[in-house]
Amino acid sequence: MRVLGIETSCDETGVAIYETERGLIAEHVYSQIELHSAFGGVVPELASRDHIQKLSPLIQQTLTTAHLTLQDLDGIAYTQGPGLIGALLVGAGVGRSLAWALNIPALGIHHMEGHLLAPMLDANAPEFPFVALLVSGGHTQLLQVQAVGDYTVLGESLDDAAGEAFDKTAKVLGLPYPGGPALAKLAEQGQPERFHFPRPMTQKPGLNFSFSGLKTHALTTWQQSDQSTQAKADIAYAFQAAVIDTLIIKCRRALKQTQLKRLVIAGGVSANQALRITLTKQLNALSCQVYFPPTALCTDNGAMIAYAGWLRLCAGQTSGKHLSAYPRWDMQTLPTLGGWL
Numbered sequence: 001m002r003v004l005g006i007e008t009s010c011d012e013t014g015v016a017i018y019e020t021e022r023g024l025i026a027e028h029v030y031s032q033i034e035l036h037s038a039f040g041g042v043v044p045e046l047a048s049r050d051h052i053q054k055l056s057p058l059i060q061q062t063l064t065t066a067h068l069t070l071q072d073l074d075g076i077a078y079t080q081g082p083g084l085i086g087a088l089l090v091g092a093g094v095g096r097s098l099a100w101a102l103n104i105p106a107l108g109i110h111h112m113e114g115h116l117l118a119p120m121l122d123a124n125a126p127e128f129p130f131v132a133l134l135v136s137g138g139h140t141q142l143l144q145v146q147a148v149g150d151y152t153v154l155g156e157s158l159d160d161a162a163g164e165a166f167d168k169t170a171k172v173l174g175l176p177y178p179g180g181p182a183l184a185k186l187a188e189q190g191q192p193e194r195f196h197f198p199r200p201m202t203q204k205p206g207l208n209f210s211f212s213g214l215k216t217h218a219l220t221t222w223q224q225s226d227q228s229t230q231a232k233a234d235i236a237y238a239f240q241a242a243v244i245d246t247l248i249i250k251c252r253r254a255l256k257q258t259q260l261k262r263l264v265i266a267g268g269v270s271a272n273q274a275l276r277i278t279l280t281k282q283l284n285a286l287s288c289q290v291y292f293p294p295t296a297l298c299t300d301n302g303a304m305i306a307y308a309g310w311l312r313l314c315a316g317q318t319s320g321k322h323l324s325a326y327p328r329w330d331m332q333t334l335p336t337l338g339g340w341l
Helices: 033-037 044-065 085-102 111-121 162-172 179-187 212-224 229-258 273-284 302-314
Strands: 002-007 012-019 023-031 075-081 106-110 130-135 140-147 150-156 262-266 289-291
Touching: 002 044, 002 085, 002 302, 012 044, 012 302, 023 044, 023 302, 033 044, 044 085, 075 085, 075 111, 075 302, 085 106, 106 111, 106 302, 111 130, 111 140, 111 262, 111 302, 130 229, 140 229, 150 229, 162 179, 162 212, 162 229, 179 229, 179 273, 212 229, 229 262, 229 273, 262 273, 273 289
Parallel strands: 002 075, 075 106, 130 262, 262 289
Antiparallel strands: 002 012, 012 023, 130 140, 140 150
16 A cells, blocks of 8 residues: 655645555655744744645655656545644645545544654664653653554643743743754753753652743743853753653653553654663663654654554545544544554
């Protein structure tokens, strides 16, 4: 089966093709960073309009890269949620229309399930079951994953997601958009001993997160500092270290609670090199295996949607002919594939 994947949940337009015999055969992503940088964040209406302009040419570009035509496709997968409703409807509308015109099945995919399954596209793919940490600009969740679609939420953020806290703290420090990667880069120049930030909710039992207080702590620390270039780097270092330590503490608790030895980390923040290095080192010392997506597939992309769609379409799942999108969507409501993978 050959599946076209479409991702338009926020500010990246992603298109990819995944097929049974060769795996991922073509993928292209268009980022709207330049469009939104003047506003310091994503403007939903502008994001939707840009998806409308870029999606069709990007589909054609991806087909050309794969040396295919629309008639060579066997199915279409598109992001149905969660995300910005206008942006989602662009991808859903194009995906459903193409499927109807080509008389092939289409399926709406959960954006975070796409992230969750992205590590399966790596040569060193994890086996089920495992604990998953989904950490991005909009989500921070710990899940117990038994199989595709068999998900149990163990804990989640009660306020800001980790990626959102990165972006907001970067804005406090006057860093350019997108703030998360800029803050991580600045943290490389920070002095570890100058500031110490709290590790929120780690003194309490449970697996929930809270990162809004770290953002406030960063603001207060910045206002009380000499506001030099070095102070900015030191605050970035302290903030990032606090987030990483908090994530690691919660991951270790989740692994102990579930008695599992495999951890998958996915989502935009999983590209953070300090997180990758520190988490891998600490958990390997506990005889736990850690898996990440390929770096290029950490942020939003069409490949993860094409792959998730391929899995579910091959299992016989399809969406009806109606058009729908969900700004919020609980992963625990997804149908399971059992042990099919």
